[in-house]
Amino acid sequence: MATWSNFNLQNSASPLMEQIIFFHDHTLIILIMITILVGYLMINLFFNKYINRFLLEGQMIELIWTILPTITLIFIALPSLRLLYLLDELNNPLITLKSIGHQWYWSYEYSDFNHVSFDSYMINYDKSNIDNFRLLDVDNRIILPMNNQIRIMVTATDVIHSWTVPSLGVKIDANPGRLNQTNLFINRPGIFFGQCSEICGANHSFMPIMIESISIKNFINWINNYS
Ligand code: CUA
Numbered sequence: 461m462a463t464w465s466n467f468n469l470q471n472s473a474s475p476l477m478e479q480i481i482f483f484h485d486h487t488l489i490i491l492i493m494i495t496i497l498v499g500y501l502m503i504n505l506f507f508n509k510y511i512n513r514f515l516l517e518g519q520m521i522e523l524i525w526t527i528l529p530t531i532t533l534i535f536i537a538l539p540s541l542r543l544l545y546l547l548d549e550l551n552n553p554l555i556t557l558k559s560i561g562h563q564w565y566w567s568y569e570y571s572d573f574n575h576v577s578f579d580s581y582m583i584n585y586d587k588s589n590i591d592n593f594r595l596l597d598v599d600n601r602i603i604l605p606m607n608n609q610i611r612i613m614v615t616a617t618d619v620i621h622s623w624t625v626p627s628l629g630v631k632i633d634a635n636p637g638r639l640n641q642t643n644l645f646i647n648r649p650g651i652f653f654g655q656c657s658e659i660c661g662a663n664h665s666f667m668p669i670m671i672e673s674i675s676i677k678n679f680i681n682w683i684n685n686y687s
Contacts, residue, residue, distance in 0.1 A: 462626075462653065470627045473652055473673075474645050476547055477629030483543050487536055494532070547629070550643040553611035557602065561614070561621030561634035561656065564663035568602055571613075576686050582666050595665070596653045601672040605679035606646045614640045619661060625654030625669055633658060646673040 462470050472478040558569040570576035578600045585594040604610055614623045616634035624631040625644075632642045646652070654669035674682070 472629065473627045473647050473650065474629055475647070476645070477627060479543055479546060480629050483539055486539060490532060490536060547642075550611055550641065551609055553643060554605065554608040556611040556613060557604065558613040558615070559602075559623050559634070559669075561616035561618075561623065561660070561667070563618045563661050564656075564667045566621075566623070566656075566667060566669060568600075570683070573683055573686075576683065580670070582668050593653070593670075596655075596668045596670065598668055598670045601651070601670045603672050603674060603679060603682050604646060605676040606649050606673045608645065608676065610644050610646075612642045612644060614642065620658045621656045621660045621667070622658035623654070623669065624657040625652055625671060627652050628654075628671070630654070631657060646671070649673050649675065 556571050560567045565581045567579045580598045580600045583599050586592045614632050614634045616636045621634040628644045652671040656667045
């Protein structure tokens with residue numbers, strides 16, 4: 461859950477976000493090891509007395525400090541490519557959600573059903589209402605069934621926006637004149653938040669994304685009763 465002063469990524473609510481967190485931790489460990497090694501060497505340079513006036517070449521050390529970073533990069537590149545292709549793969553989605561970015565709100569269409577579409581505006585913060593999320597709450601939530609593959613189609617009507625939901629591992633640009641595809645799979649019921657993350661104008665901060673994840677039975681009920 462997102463809270464104040466959170467230094468880390470939000471907890472994952474989807475299998476892909478879990479993989480992203482694993483990759484982040486893996487890469488961060490390598491980064492820390494490199495920083496410690498280079499830091500140690502740099503500090504050492506100030507204090508040692510290894511002076512050799514006749515040193516012209518050192519082929520062995522050059523061989524080592526060329527090959528070691530190469531191997532290190534491979535250890536990052538291979539898991540990165542695996543993740544890239546995992547994120548891109550969409551396996552037999554149950555439903556499709558089309559989200560359209562506007563200045564400055566999102567609108568949504570459930571293309572599998574007739575006339576299920578709505579605009580989703582941020583609503584005013586109400587101090588007295590404990591269920592109200594400041595700058596994140598919207599008037600019409602996205603309703604999605606949990607434990608199902610969902611296809612997301614993303615586009616925009618005016619400028620570039622970005623449909624981003626950190627806990628579900630989704631971040632995809634919404635471009636005018638282009639239809640982008642991504643996918644998500646929500647692990648559990650709950651409410652998941654996102655915000656636009658492409659600087660799109662004065663009210664860029666005020667076009668939040670709010671997903672309500674419910675069971676498939678309740679989702680069918682919601683679709684049937686949609687007017
Ligand atoms: Cu839309 Cu920033």
